[in-house]
Amino acid sequence: MEIAGIVCEFDPFHNGHAHLISKVREQGASGIVCVMSGDFVQRGGPAICDKFRRAEAAVRCGADLVLELPAVYAVNSADRFARGAVRILKGLGCVDTIAFGSESADTDMLCKIAEATAVELAEFSEAVKAGLSDGRSYPEAYQDALRTVYVELDASVLSGPNDILALSYLREVIRQNAGIRSFAVKRAGAGHGEKTEEGTIASASQIRNLVSSGNCSWKNYVPEPAEYAQKLQAVSANDLKIRKDRFFAVVKHALLSASLQEISRIAEVSEGLENRISASADAAVSLEDLIDRITTSRYTSSRVSRILTQLILGITKDLVACVEEAGSAYAKVLAFNVRGAEILKTVKNCGSIPVYSNINKIQDKTVLRDPVFALDLRAADIYNVLCGRPASEYSDKVQVPKMIQI
Secondary structure (H helix, E strand, O other), rough: OOOEEEEEEOOOHHHHHHHHHHHHHHOOEEEEEEEOOOEEEEOOOOOOOHHHHHHHHHHHHOOEEEEEOHHHOOOOOOHHHHHHHHHHHHHOOOOOOOEEEEOOOOOOHHHHHHHHOOOOOOOOOOHHHHHHHHOOHHHHHHHHHHHHOOOOHHHHHHHOOOHHHHHHHHHHHHHHHOOOOEEEEEEOOOOOOOEEEEOOOHHHHHHHHHHHOOOHHHHOOOHHHHHHHHHHOOOOOHHHHHHHHHHHHHHHHHHOOOOOHHHEEOOOOOHHHHHHHHHHHHHOOHHHHHHHOOOOOOOHHHHHHHHHHHHHOOOEEHHHHHHHHHHHOOEEEEEOOHHHHHHHHHHHHHHOOOOOOOOOHHOOHHHHHHHHHHHHHHHHHEEEEEEOOOOHHOOOOOOOOOEOOO
């Protein structure tokens, strides 16, 4: 491989992420480009560290260039998350491989499943819906549908969350005719979302739990350069509690101010869920309480949290439809090194999407009014409000990407 792309969140960047980058480099990648969620992440809610700090951590630990995945894609379903990321990697014009962590590391079978399901058959869709109606989770319903409709495929490779997300990437590579190869890296240590540690690797969710509880053992699972860049040592449990309380206050105000029709327009609200959301907002006394009241077997807590984040950011069905029709994609630079600067020069010659670094130097001011771009600026400002930081110092209109000299 020449230049590899990694789709990520790095919330926060930890030893497992460093392991992934190291394995991709060992495979022969001369450049590594990361497409990373911004200040709000796919599970819903704000990231533990802002996007510029997480991007710097990635570059200090082996990546060459980190680009932001626009919020309209990042705070959305796995398929839309993958769609936006692949649009960017394809649009760069120089990425030949997409690399990802995988529980199975069975690249061949993942690719076969992707090829079979890139265009979804009606029979398959109905099988998934039937599984959901029986009370199964979406991953369980999807696996059962695969076993029923595609008996020749090994559905067991989708037993892990990283493999399920990888399937979304591979399907999008096919759908977009991106011409990008795939490379799976066997996930090491604790699994995604596990509340345990294994060796020197813990999941990002467990590290966040340790930080939020004031347990300093999180330092065992984060590379020192990443700890320094992300300033995790300065993030106190009280800071995170205040941030969560502010998030709940912003969400509850938005819900109490919105009509049922307005709530129904939020991107992932369907099947009358707006009624349950509105009723829950009246009674909820905390963020956890609100999410618990809305969560059902079909609407997981992660999806509910994401819906609440879509609400305060303004990610509506209309905006998503507009993005789908236009195929919107651009690259916003967060951090890079010398090799990353070389990749950016290559993108100028062979890329098909615009690349932005310093917003104040964008000559075409209509870009700032683009709804997708404006959403990213708004998301950064809301994140700063939640963190109690002044926009005069931390706005996207002020901050510029870091050139990391190592």
